[in-house]
Amino acid sequence: MALSGIQIYKLLPQTNCKDCGFPTCLAFAMKLAAKQVELAACPHVSAEAQAQLAEASEPPVRLISLRSNGFEVKAGNEVVLFRHEKTFYNKPGLFLRVRDSEPVEAIRARVAAADGYHVNYVGRDLSLDGFAVEATGDNPAVFTAAIGAVRQASHRPLILISHNPDLIAAGLRLLDGEHPLICGADASNWEKMGDLAKQHGAALVVCADSLDGLADLATKLKDRGVADLVLDPAARQLGASLLLGTQIRRLALRQNFRPLGYPVIAFPGDAPDPAQEATLAAQAIAKYAGFIVLDHFAAEVMYPLMVLRENIYTDPQKPIQVQPGIYEINNPGPESPVLVTTNFSITYFSVANEVESSGLPAWLIVADAEGMSVLTAWAAGKFDAERIAKSVKGFGIADKVSRKRIVLPGHVAVLSGELEEELPDWEIRVGPREAVDLPAFMKQTL
Amino acid sequence: MPVQIPKDSWAGSVRTVTLGATAAEGGTRARSVTVGGQKTLPFMHFEQVTPHRPLVAIEIKDRRPEDWSPLLLDVWGDAMGDPAAWAKAAEQAGADLLVLALSLTGGDGQPTQPQAAVAAAKAVLDASGLPLIVFGPGQAEADNALLVPVAEATKGERIALGICEDKNYRTLVATALANDHRVIARSPMDVNLAKQLNILIHDMGLPLDRILMDPTTGALGYGIEYGYSVMERLRLAALQGDAMTQLPMIVTPGFEAWKAKEAKVGQDVPEAWGNWAERAITWEALTAVTLIESGADIVVLRHPESVRRVRQAIDALMAVPETA
């Protein structure tokens, strides 16, 4: 990221010995700059050059990993501002905040419910990443009681929030062996907070209400030996958080500006109402947060936020696909209908989920449409009568059914004529356009 | 430690497009609206002033739609049976402008007649002073049959006619030219296809400041990432100076979101999806806000509560923070 090919070349032995497999040191340097080879491929590089190259090759946004009891949440290591330039890598962690002013039973119940929440989206099991515990006063006993209550209900990674180092110290004592996040360091407490983070292997949030202030504190903490930092630019409004998030990401990526080369934490939970909280959280997902702290937990909001996070962090080069083949739904028999769809995950799961929840048996043929939706694949010529016929023959579905009926997606009704020609001994039926209407269609007409 | 904040300065800017004509401008609208004009990526106020805020349009129909979610039928109630009443209700709900989407068939199951389409458009214009966009039913022949008479009957109102696609833009562009209207150019999520269509339309003689482009989007969970990225790419291209991408963008998150099962239905869905009404509104609002942050200038919505939330988000995004 940081060094150009020429800069790297200057650090190499410049003997052109070819041991790396490249004709010249310069050729090797260029490949290294493009991150297509590893430095280790040159056996002759000096220790000093190695150290310089290692420093320069550190990711522009440091990878921060929170861990507890087998759970891990990672943020950072991002390399682009826009997902189409490559992809976004580490999905921001979603955390639910509780305050130590709440009764411990209430905390335990709220955390248990949120901890147990799971939702399925295109075959993926989505859940919350962890919890934040905030001290509202200065009583270590109250704070540790709250942390204890959370730990009784969940083993997921924690964020401890207080600007009082004594409270944070008390809290950290309960989390031996974990890598939590502590929040946080400000101009008045940064030395003590930094030392606590170092002692306990915790990551530390740096809080300041200007980029100057953040960079200043981050630099001092780094010099003190605290490597794992997270930035809180104190933006709580939609406009300011977009600006500051963008500026921090730009400085890190474009200028390799180390003092701000860390993930950002966002606090949508500070919004005045749950609707604005959801909007702020959605922005944080798309525009660069690494950790997101919410105050309200409701399935109807968590689910859309988690889906948005899956969508934004999908690699634009690879549509999410399922394996082409025959899928058996609700134990189909020889009389059950054969449905045809494409191997785009969203398409497959829309259809499979509908049929499954209807309780009606069916064979689902998933044709190889290169991971595209029905209409996209049709428009791109990847889901035509010929391809469908090939799947039907290739997967050997004819051996499994006695009644040869195929149901096409309603959106590609135009294919039915050609398909009849391709598969003369099959009855071709056109199904509804949307999968939601499939169960009714199957009950009434199949 | 003073941090030098890098500012992008761009060669290009987005054009402005004005919809609606007041009496002074030869129409009957209470006011006109203007979108576009950006010289930076969305809401980067520290680089340049954002001259026009993104707008929220509410979609209404010429007759009560049969396939809309029960939640929408509940919230708009009887107004849905009468385009004039629905237009008034939409204005009340905070619309900056209206989209009248014509149905393919009338209540009798027969194709919508041109007179009926004209009557609906006129009724909406009489009932509300907001600028208007009219969408055809989305089938080439029906669109031409209905939109041409509508365009003629509303000459001078500066409505926007939708939707022009590559196979079906000539008739609509010609009638927009003849009647002082604007058009919406829709292409399937591809920078080059969007440019191509804009060129074709512009080549017919329609000035670029009378074209809005719709790069197509998908709903949250159903392809939003493609719409999001193509809009970011189009806006970057515009700012880099590519003239044929320098048009304001309109997208239809309302249509897309309410097609999704998560919004549309409340029964036979996983318990983990939570409360239906709140989920549906969140689905629409988050789809819209995410697209606004990637460059949308007009979002077309369906539910009054998502309109309220999206407007609130636009207010917040337009406020210039002290830190900037």
Ligand code: B12
């Ligand atoms: C996302 C998207 C893309 C993505 C691809 C995503 C992917 N992996 O498939 C990208 C941006 C790459 C893309 C590209 C193109 N796209 Co595209 N794309 C879309 C978009 C926005 C959403 C598609 C989607 O994901 N839908 C969700 C899935 C779940 O829907 P689905 O597969 O149809 O499944 C539903 C039903 O069909 C049904 N169903 C599915 N299977 C079955 C089976 C049975 C038995 C039954 C009964 C029902 C059923 O259930 C599902 C849920 O209801 C649509 C427009 C829109 N908003 O719908 C355009 C759209 C499909 N694309 C279109 C086009 C033209 C293209 C391109 C050809 C453009 C181009 N020239 O480059 C390319 C082709 C790709 C290529 N050449 O590589 C057109 C197709 C026009 C047409 N009617 O033919 C559309 C409709 C846009 C438009 N209005 O013009 N596209």
Ligand code: SF4
């Ligand atoms: S192995 Fe090292 S010294 Fe030899 S050519 Fe390659 S880069 Fe140069």
